[in-house]
Amino acid sequence: MIFIVTLLISCQKDQKAASDQGEIILSEYSTVVSNEEFLIGVPSIIRFVDYKSFFVYDSSTRLVYQLDLQEKSKQTIGGEGQGPGEYLRVQNFFIENDRIYITDNSQQLIHKYDAGENTEFISSFNYRPSQAPSAPPPAPLPPLDLPYIDTGPIGSFNNQPHITSEGNVLIYNLQPEQALYRLYDWEGNHLESLGEKHSDNTLEVDYNQFRTEIENKQVPSFFESHTFIVNDLSNPDEYFLIHSAIPRIVKYNSSGNKVWDINISGISEIEQISDDYYETMEEILKIADTMTPLRKYFSGVSVENGDLFLATYTYPGAPLWIHHFDNNGIMQNRFKIESEVELYPVFDVDFSNRNILIPTEEGDVRAYSF
Numbered sequence: 498m499i500f501i502v503t504l505l506i507s508c509q510k511d512q513k514a515a516s517d518q519g520e521i522i523l524s525e526y527s528t529v530v531s532n533e534e535f536l537i538g539v540p541s542i543i544r545f546v547d548y549k550s551f552f553v554y555d556s557s558t559r560l561v562y563q564l565d566l567q568e569k570s571k572q573t574i575g576g577e578g579q580g581p582g583e584y585l586r587v588q589n590f591f592i593e594n595d596r597i598y599i600t601d602n603s604q605q606l607i608h609k610y611d612a613g614e615n616t617e618f619i620s621s622f623n624y625r626p627s628q629a630p631s632a633p634p635p636a637p638l639p640p641l642d643l644p645y646i647d648t649g650p651i652g653s654f655n656n657q658p659h660i661t662s663e664g665n666v667l668i669y670n671l672q673p674e675q676a677l678y679r680l681y682d683w684e685g686n687h688l689e690s691l692g693e694k695h696s697d698n699t700l701e702v703d704y705n706q707f708r709t710e711i712e713n714k715q716v717p718s719f720f721e722s723h724t725f726i727v728n729d730l731s732n733p734d735e736y737f738l739i740h741s742a743i744p745r746i747v748k749y750n751s752s753g754n755k756v757w758d759i760n761i762s763g764i765s766e767i768e769q770i771s772d773d774y775y776e777t778m779e780e781i782l783k784i785a786d787t788m789t790p791l792r793k794y795f796s797g798v799s800v801e802n803g804d805l806f807l808a809t810y811t812y813p814g815a816p817l818w819i820h821h822f823d824n825n826g827i828m829q830n831r832f833k834i835e836s837e838v839e840l841y842p843v844f845d846v847d848f849s850n851r852n853i854l855i856p857t858e859e860g861d862v863r864a865y866s867f
Contacts, residue, residue, distance in 0.1 A: 532860030
């Protein structure tokens with residue numbers, strides 16, 4: 498088994514995705530969740546189970562809801578506050594093995610609930626016990642440990658706690674020059690470490706270095722370790738680790754072994770994001786020592802056959818692209834999503850019905866067929 502994993506790494510390391518292939522324009526859609534029916538202000542995170550069990554985080558109310566699309570009703574999961582099962586600021590949520598997990602990065606807690614009819618609170622996991630703030634910050638705010646501007650209706654998924662398919666917790670490691678993530682069980686026992694940090698990674702900002710990197714159109718070293726994780730739905734023992742700024746996809750298993758490693762290059766919409774970023778940062782740095790994060794990929798999901806879908810970072814006036822990769826990291830399709838209103842770069846996929854589900858700034862969730 499070790500030989501096979503080693504062979505896969507040696508064969509696929511530094512493989513690059515084919516450039517500008519498989520462009521498909523999606524413009525036809527149906528409305529799955531209507532704001533008029535459910536009164537969802539800003540659907541910032543969505544999770545599709547089926548067309549009855551649909552979950553959404555509304556950042557305008559700061560609550561997570563379970564929507565019944567047949568009954569046209571909604572139920573709150575947990576609630577806002579500091580009591581058991583209550584949260585102050587939702588960073589993400591997950592649905593795994595009939596459990597709902599909500600991460601609250603104000604209290605450094607992950608709450609676990611039953612996903613049945615009553616959605617009862619079960620327990621909480623403190624993922625940074627030494628850093629819990631004594632008082633909640635006002636909302637909205639950028640992540641507590643990041644020294645750059647990061648505002649908007651949707652938070653960053655980079656370097657945030659992640660729930661695996663088996664209900665374990667992957668936590669970003671704040672220590673420099675060590676593994677990117679540490680894997681724990683729900684009782685807090687350390688199981689494994691995975692991911693590789695850039696050798697110069699630090700939480701301290703060097704603006705001289707940052708300015709030089711921007712001038713040379715290089716990925717800022719400060720953001721090289723910015724990553725988010727997607728579970729492989731076809732294999733609960735494996736995870737996709739997405740380096741959002743580079744961009745790069747690395748496949749790991751739960752033993753911390755690298756399965757394959759692919760850099761994404763030669764994609765026109767990714768290059769456009771880079772060009773816009775460097776141009777914008779050059780203007781900002783003329784005014785003040787401030788940085789905004791470089792994101793080429795924003796979020797992602799896996800589907801039943803293990804394929805991976807990633808959403809590009811977008812902003813008003815820029816189209817949303819969703820890239821489709823097979824389980825070996827080879828790009829299959831590039832979906833350009835056309836819309837007359839802004840689409841948020843968070844989504845889910847109903848693979849059996851070939852629908853990509855995307856929220857809009859108007860509070861709806863659309864299904865684009867592919």
